[in-house]
Amino acid sequence: MHRRRYRSALVALGALASLLVPTVVAAPPAAAAPSGTKTVIANLFEWNWPSVASECTNVLGPKGYGYVQVSPPQEHVRGNQWWVAYQPVSYRIESRKGTRAQFQSMVNTCHAAGVKVIVDTVINHMSGQDAGGTGWAGSSYGHYNYPGIYQSQDFHYCGTSGNEITSYYDRWQVQNCELVNLSDLKTESDYVRSRIAAYMNDLLSLGVDGFRLDASKHMPAADIAAIKGKLSRSAYIVQEVIYGAGEPIGPGEYTGNGDVHEFRYGKDLARMFNNERLAYLRNFGEAWGYLPNSKAAVFVDNHDTQRDVGGVLTYKNGRTYALANAFMLAWPYGSKTVQSSYTFSNRDAGPPSDANNKTLNTTCFSGWECEHRWQVIANMVGFHNATQGAGVSNWYDNGYQHIAFSRTGKGYLSVNDENFAINGRSYYAGLPAGRYCDVIHGTFSNGSCSGPVITVDSAGWFAANIPAHDAVAIHVGAKLS
CATH class of the missing domain: 2.60.40.1180 (Golgi alpha-mannosidase II)
Known part of the structure; x- marks a missing residue:
């Protein structure tokens, strides 16, 4: 969940004479996954579970993607916006993307295709609905009351207006106040840590291979370490920590827990393509003050930053976006994630859905952008795999x-x-x-x-x-x- 809320502007692509986009990699017949090290992550943002399973079999495995990142699977508030998935009301694996059985089937199918599964995991907070209500799967909840899970004593009350973060230069506020009204869990509490770990262990029992920890900056690194210590087995961890110049909380604090998103990467890459010089990329990475190569998780854009106005390159930038992804996949810095989006013009817009807000099956290039299938991007995953370890x-x-x-x-x-x-x-x-x-x-x-x-x-x-x-x-x- 991005710490800010952005407006979006639809950017005209113009005529694309090049073969860069929108050439599509057709879904080949199911095949054994390629051998060798596969580390590229495809973030199938807001895809439902049957569609993820099909994509693992038909595209991700054959094209050499090593992981698929899926959107939060727990029960959430009702609505049609994308961010409802980031407002949990229980830890039941039941959401508009599918049932627990469908989730389990998806994990098994992806594994059979040689693709590991990373879950976007919301553990910093619960919902942001003052009045409470009924969640997607029928669970009742209040802003600070989640029956059978959390009660009022399990949340932070920081004393600012509306309990909101008012300054990102105040460490205590960032980690104890509310992010856009989302009820902030008391992650220093052993009870809360145990409940969070139980949710993550449930996902591990279903075969999940790793976790993207949403809003990690809003939890002390030590709290995340304590939760990690309660997991039933090892798993890949990547943490969302947004760099802010001059802020007291930096991404480097979290590297002891696992990988950390390097948000400066996509912004600087966009700046080089749009306003400065690609020649400057000669030492792109740690020399730019970024996280250590072995701990950095990078992307051209993700589901949050693509809703910024002009901050990063997105699918709306057409061929330039394809070139930036080609560079990322060829350049040896960080673990790479390719974003796969649905088309939007309103920053709050949710994925293609039915009248009840249940996410529809993905049909690429019909409401779903599917950048991970663009010929340049999909084929450069093979380049990445073939050149692993080379300087x-x-x-x-x-x-x-x-x-x-x-x-x-x-x-x-x-x-x-x-x-x-x-x-x-x-x-x-x-x-x-x-x-x-x-x-x-x-x-x-x-x-x-x-x-x-x-x-x-x-x-x-x-x-x-x-x-x-x-x-x-x-x-x-x-x-x-």
């Missing part, structure tokens, strides 16, 4: 918006975000001689390429013409026989 070498830039680099001995990416084509240039890839599929413009399958083929000579060079706002990418996993 960066052979960096080139023209001082402005044309960059290129190798993942040493395994892959090569050249991005031209200039307003003009770069023609007649040769690139030193340092790859074995042979013919490679340009995975930006074609898909490699069964030893052949559906798009252009790049020939690397015996000295490791190749020639290519790159149109404006376009790219070329080759890797050893897409080498033609």
